[in-house]
Amino acid sequence: MVVLGALTVDRDASSVALLRRYVDGALELEGIGAEDVQLITSELATNAVEHGAGDRMALVLTGDGERVRVELTDGGGGEPRVRAPGDDEEGGRGLVIVTAVAERWGVRREGGGTCVWAEVARTDRSVPGLRRNRGAGVPDAVGCSGD
Numbered sequence: 001m002v003v004l005g006a007l008t009v010d011r012d013a014s015s016v017a018l019l020r021r022y023v024d025g026a027l028e029l030e031g032i033g034a035e036d037v038q039l040i041t042s043e044l045a046t047n048a049v050e051h052g053a054g055d056r057m058a059l060v061l062t063g064d065g066e067r068v069r070v071e072l073t074d075g076g077g078g079e080p081r082v083r084a085p086g087d088d089e090e091g092g093r094g095l096v097i098v099t100a101v102a103e104r105w106g107v108r109r110e111g112g113g114t115c116v117w118a119e120v121a122r123t124d125r126s127v128p129g130l131r132r133n134r135g136a137g138v139p140d141a142v143g144c145s146g147d
Helices: 014-029 035-051 094-101
Strands: 002-010 056-063 067-074 104-110 113-121
Touching: 002 014, 014 035, 014 056, 035 056, 035 067, 035 094, 035 113, 094 104, 094 113
Parallel strands: none
Antiparallel strands: 002 056, 056 067, 067 113, 104 113
């Protein structure tokens, strides 16, 4: 996989929309469909804001010809888990949504923090006038590694 984008932002609610827009722009440059990745990014970032720790959170996007991976790291040490919220609860569905949309997802400890990652099948989107530089990219040297 090659790095398609990386961004570190403040760990606050206003950063969730910023990360969604960043993902859309980064994937558009590569001609990759972004809808599922944006949804996953939104859920992971919201969880980091609500349950994480530290002042910052970091997003890394990687991809290859078959899939796109989003990683979100914050300074928290908790163990993200899928919940079964009641019908009248407002929250608690973030990882339920990630589980439904992602092909696979997981959690890894990253230094003093937690990295939650998810992978989706790559879909192409048509962008008029865009010439993609296939094969260009940065080796997967940032973000959490492995499964």
